[in-house]
Amino acid sequence: MxxxxxxxxxxxxxxxxxxxxxLSNNKLAMxxxxxxxxxxxxxxxxxxxxYRGRVQNGPHPSQIYxxxxxxxxxxxxxxxxxxxxxxxxxxxRKDDNKTNLWLLITALLxxxxxxxQVYEFTAFYREGLGFxxxxxxxxxxxLTGFHGVHVSIGVIMLLSLRGIIKKGKITGDKAEVVExxxxxxxxxxxxxxxxFTLVYLIPS
Amino acid sequence: xxxxxxxxxxxxxxxxxxxxxxxIAIILALITGLEVSTYYVDFGPLFMxxxxxxxxxxxxxxxxxFMHLKFDSKxxxxxxxxxxxxxxxxxxxxxxxxxxxxx
Numbered sequence: 001m002x003x004x005x006x007x008x009x010x011x012x013x014x015x016x017x018x019x020x021x022x023l024s025n026n027k028l029a030m031x032x033x034x035x036x037x038x039x040x041x042x043x044x045x046x047x048x049x050x051y052r053g054r055v056q057n058g059p060h061p062s063q064i065y066x067x068x069x070x071x072x073x074x075x076x077x078x079x080x081x082x083x084x085x086x087x088x089x090x091x092x093r094k095d096d097n098k099t100n101l102w103l104l105i106t107a108l109l110x111x112x113x114x115x116x117q118v119y120e121f122t123a124f125y126r127e128g129l130g131f132x133x134x135x136x137x138x139x140x141x142x143l144t145g146f147h148g149v150h151v152s153i154g155v156i157m158l159l160s161l162r163g164i165i166k167k168g169k170i171t172g173d174k175a176e177v178v179e180x181x182x183x184x185x186x187x188x189x190x191x192x193x194x195x196f197t198l199v200y201l202i203p204s
Numbered sequence: 205x206x207x208x209x210x211x212x213x214x215x216x217x218x219x220x221x222x223x224x225x226x227x228i229a230i231i232l233a234l235i236t237g238l239e240v241s242t243y244y245v246d247f248g249p250l251f252m253x254x255x256x257x258x259x260x261x262x263x264x265x266x267x268x269x270f271m272h273l274k275f276d277s278k279x280x281x282x283x284x285x286x287x288x289x290x291x292x293x294x295x296x297x298x299x300x301x302x303x304x305x306x307x
Contacts, residue, residue: 028279081266186266196239
């Protein structure tokens with residue numbers, strides 16, 4: 001019995017706390033958070049879809065969107081999902097070197113996407129689309145801006161995680177921590193999959 | 205506690221090999237290429253349905269394979285898809301409100 005108790009304590013230390021379902025509380029909380037994030041982006045996408053045709057002043061969507069450029073950005077973000085899942089896979093094999101490498105590549109791809117978004121916003125502004133120019137402008141910048149903030153937070157989390165792993169400061173299950181950050185990163189990617197189609201490819 | 209241990213270890217064993225993830229990424233890249241091609245090629249009446257289907261396929265592939273929802277507990281799927289369903293409900297309600305009551 002004492003052995004079992006010791007084993008339980010060791011396991012809790014290694015893998016974090018688990019709920020009565022046998023599932024990790026951290027993972028449950030992350031999925032609940034992602035479910036609530038669906039509502040946030042659902043509201044923003046709804047607003048954009050309603051207002052994208054309302055252009056009293058300034059350029060129309062079809063006049064300013066640069067589809068080839070945004071396609072490359074989308075591809076970069078999509079590939080960052082691959083590098084992220086490879087980081088999770090490496091973490092599960094307890095291969096710290098590869099985990100750190102894939103995390104760094106994912107962060108760099110995310111930063112590239114953000115760079116592209118900054119360039120795009122700057123180009124749109126120079127073409128006359130400000131935040132308050134039209135309802136289209138407001139809803140477009142709100143939606144893509146919120147997404148950009150999420151990607152930026154993801155990049156910060158990836159780089160922080162890399163630093164924490166290097167310093168060996170993760171006390172619980174390392175693979176689960178990488179997986180949790182990975183879930184957030186993939187969520188950011190699937191939101192962009194929707195934005196790319198509904199905002200950029202389907203004309204108003 | 206054995207159950208917990210087994211459940212957790214099973215989760216680690218689930219998922220795919222690295223080669224499997226690369227294959228999924230190649231399929232996603234090809235679908236993205238097809239999506240972008242709709243900007244250059246006229247797909248006629250198939251344009252909108254094709255784009256929406258490709259979007260849903262990409263979404264489901266990332267969620268199922270990269271986020272491991274296909275291999276993980278159904279509780280996670282429930283939490284996520286309820287949120288997604290509510291988001292769709294918000295969109296449809298907002299659209300209907302503006303279409304039928306305000307406009």
